[in-house]
Amino acid sequence: MLAPRGHVEWGGTDPQVNWVGAFEAASGCKVNYLPFAYDPAVDQSETLDPDAFDVIAAPPDLAGRLVAEKRVVEIDTDRVEGYQDIPKRLREAAGGHGVPYLWDKNVLLYDSDKVKPRDAEAMYADAGPVFVRDTPLSIADAALRQGVEDPFALTAEQLDDAVGLLEKKAERVYWRDPLKVVTGFAVGSARFGQGTPYLLDALDRAGKPVRAVAEARVTGQVDSWQVSAEAAHPECAYLWLSWVTSVEVQRKAVAWTGMAPANAEVCEAAPKDVDPAVRERAERICGLYGVGTSRAFKGVSFADYPAKDCQGRDGECTDYAQWVDRWKQLVD
Numbered sequence: 001m002l003a004p005r006g007h008v009e010w011g012g013t014d015p016q017v018n019w020v021g022a023f024e025a026a027s028g029c030k031v032n033y034l035p036f037a038y039d040p041a042v043d044q045s046e047t048l049d050p051d052a053f054d055v056i057a058a059p060p061d062l063a064g065r066l067v068a069e070k071r072v073v074e075i076d077t078d079r080v081e082g083y084q085d086i087p088k089r090l091r092e093a094a095g096g097h098g099v100p101y102l103w104d105k106n107v108l109l110y111d112s113d114k115v116k117p118r119d120a121e122a123m124y125a126d127a128g129p130v131f132v133r134d135t136p137l138s139i140a141d142a143a144l145r146q147g148v149e150d151p152f153a154l155t156a157e158q159l160d161d162a163v164g165l166l167e168k169k170a171e172r173v174y175w176r177d178p179l180k181v182v183t184g185f186a187v188g189s190a191r192f193g194q195g196t197p198y199l200l201d202a203l204d205r206a207g208k209p210v211r212a213v214a215e216a217r218v219t220g221q222v223d224s225w226q227v228s229a230e231a232a233h234p235e236c237a238y239l240w241l242s243w244v245t246s247v248e249v250q251r252k253a254v255a256w257t258g259m260a261p262a263n264a265e266v267c268e269a270a271p272k273d274v275d276p277a278v279r280e281r282a283e284r285i286c287g288l289y290g291v292g293t294s295r296a297f298k299g300v301s302f303a304d305y306p307a308k309d310c311q312g313r314d315g316e317c318t319d320y321a322q323w324v325d326r327w328k329q330l331v332d
Contacts, residue, residue, distance in 0.1 A: 001240070002036040002047070003057035006257045007101070007223065016275070017256055019249045027243070029236035037176070038062040040136060040324045050230035054237045057101055060093070060221050061137055061320060064305020067097045072226040075099055081242040086262050090222050093302035098224030099241050100262035102253060105220035105289070105300050106133070106141060108213040109195040109203070111185060120213045121145050121165075123192040128171030131181045131193030136320070136327035137303050140219050141194065142166050144301065151219060151301055153310035159318045163326050174331050178258075185210050197288040198258035220300040223259070255281040260289040260296075267291045 001008060010033065011018035020031050036047065038059060046052070050071045058066060066072045074096045077083045083091075083099065090100040108120045115126065123130055124142065132138055140151035142162040148154065154162065173190070175181050178199055184190035185203050195212075203210040225244060227237045243249055250261040251270065255278045261267070267286035270279045290296040310317035 001031055001033045001055050002053045003033065004037060004059075004223075005035045007057045007253070008033045009252070009256060017252065019244075019252050023240065023243045027236060027239045029233065029239060031240075040065075040320075041328055050228045051232070053228050054231040054233050055228065055240055056226050057223055058098070058226055059223055060303035061135070061305060063094070063098050063224055063226060064307075065320065066226060067095065068305065068307075071229055072097050073229050073231075075227065075241075076238070079238045079241075080245065082245050082263065085265070086245065087264060087297070089297045089302070090262050093220075093222040093304075094224035098222075098226050099245060101223050101225050101244060102257060102259035102262065103220060103222045103302075104196050104198075104259045105218050106194055107197060107200060107218060108215065109181075109185065109190075109193045109200055109210050110213060111188070111191055111209060112211045113209045114191050117192075117213055120215050122213075124165045124168050124170070126170055126192055128192075129173050129184065129190050130170050131173045131175055131184050131190050131195075132166075133194045134174035134176045134331065136323040137219070137221070138194065139163060139166065139323055139327065140301070140303065144217055144219060150304075150310075152304040152306055153317050154306065155316055156318055159322065159326065163330065166330055196258070198285060201284070201288055202258075215299070217299045217301060219303060220297075221303045222262075251282045252278060254285050258285060260285060260291055264292040 008020060009017045010020035024031055048071060080099055086100050090103060094100045108123055110117055139162050142165040143151040143154055143158060146161055148158055181193045181195055182199055182202060184193060185208055200212050225241055231237050245263055247263055247265045250263045250266045254261045254266055266282055306318060306320045306323050308317055308319045
C-alpha cells in the first residue's frame with residue numbers, strides 16, 4: 001500500500017490514531033504500508049511498478065499518470081460499498097480508475113498587517129516573500145487568474161502566459177509540507193501564500209492576522225485510491241476501498257489530515273461513542289469546507305491530468321510533461 005503520510009494510520013504516529021488495525025482484524029488482510037510522496041521531477045518508476053503495490057492513494061497528477069501508463073485498472077464500483085453515495089463532482093474528478101478519499105481546495109492567504117490585496121493577482125506582482133505550493137499544478141492557479149475557463153487544459157499560448165505570470169520577479173518560497181507555509185505566516189516572514197481553508201483556520205485560531213482573498217473561482221484536488229494493474233491481493237484491495245470510504249474511517253482521516261471527506265455522511269450527527277476530540281475536529285472541518293451544502297464545490301475547478309488531447313481539441317493542449325518541464329525551470 002502506497003500513500004502520502006497521514007493518509008494511512010496504524011497507531012505508529014499516535015496510538016489513538018489507527019484505522020488499519022481494525023481493518024486487519026475484520027478482513028484478515030495484512031497491510032504493508034509504505035509512505036510515498038510523489039515527485040514528478042524524480043524517477044520513481046520502480047516504486048510505482050504495478051507489481052510493487054496493490055493499492056495507492058494518489059493526488060490527481062499522479063493518478064492521471066498511472067492511468068495514462070496503464071499501471072492501474074478501472075474500478076469495479078459495484079465492489080466498493082457506498083461508492084454511489086459519494087458526491088458526483090468527486091466521482092467525476094477521480095475518474096473511472098479511482099475512488100475518492102479526501103479533497104481540498106486552494107485559497108490565497110495574506111498577512112493583513114502587511115498587504116491589502118484587491119484581488120488574487122496581487123500575489124504575482126508582490127515582492128514577497130510569497131509561499132507557493134511546489135507542484136506543476138500551481139500553474140493552473142496562475143491560469144485561473146488570467147480567466148482561463150479550464151485551468152488544467154491549457155494551449156501552448158495559455159501555458160506561456162501562466163508561466164510568465166509566475167516568472168514575475170519576487171522572493172518565492174516553494175513548499176510541499178503545509179507546516180512550512182503555516183510557519184511562514186506564524187513568524188511573520190510570509191506576505192502571501194497558497195493555502196487551504198484548514199490552514200487559514202489554524203492560523204486564525206492562533207491569533208495570526210492572516211486572511212484569504214475572496215475569489216469566485218479556485219482550484220482543488222481529490223486524492224483517490226487506485227488498484228494496481230498487477231495487484232497480488234485484489235480481494236483485500238477492494239475490501240480496503242470499502243473500508244476507507246466508510247463514515248467511521250473517513251471521520252478519523254478528516255480529523256487527522258485536515259482535508260474534507262469524500263463521504264459527506266461524516267458531517268452528520270456523530271454517534272455518542274465517537275471520540276469527542278475526533279468528532280469536534282471533523283465537524284469543524286466539515287464547516288470550513290461546507291461539506292454537504294451547495295457551497296462545498298462552488299467555484300472549484302478540480303485538478304485533472306493535463307493532456308494534449310483535451311476537450312475534443314485533439315493536439316491543441318499542452319501535456320503534463322510540458323508542465324513538469326516548465327515548473328522545473330521555475331523552481332531550479
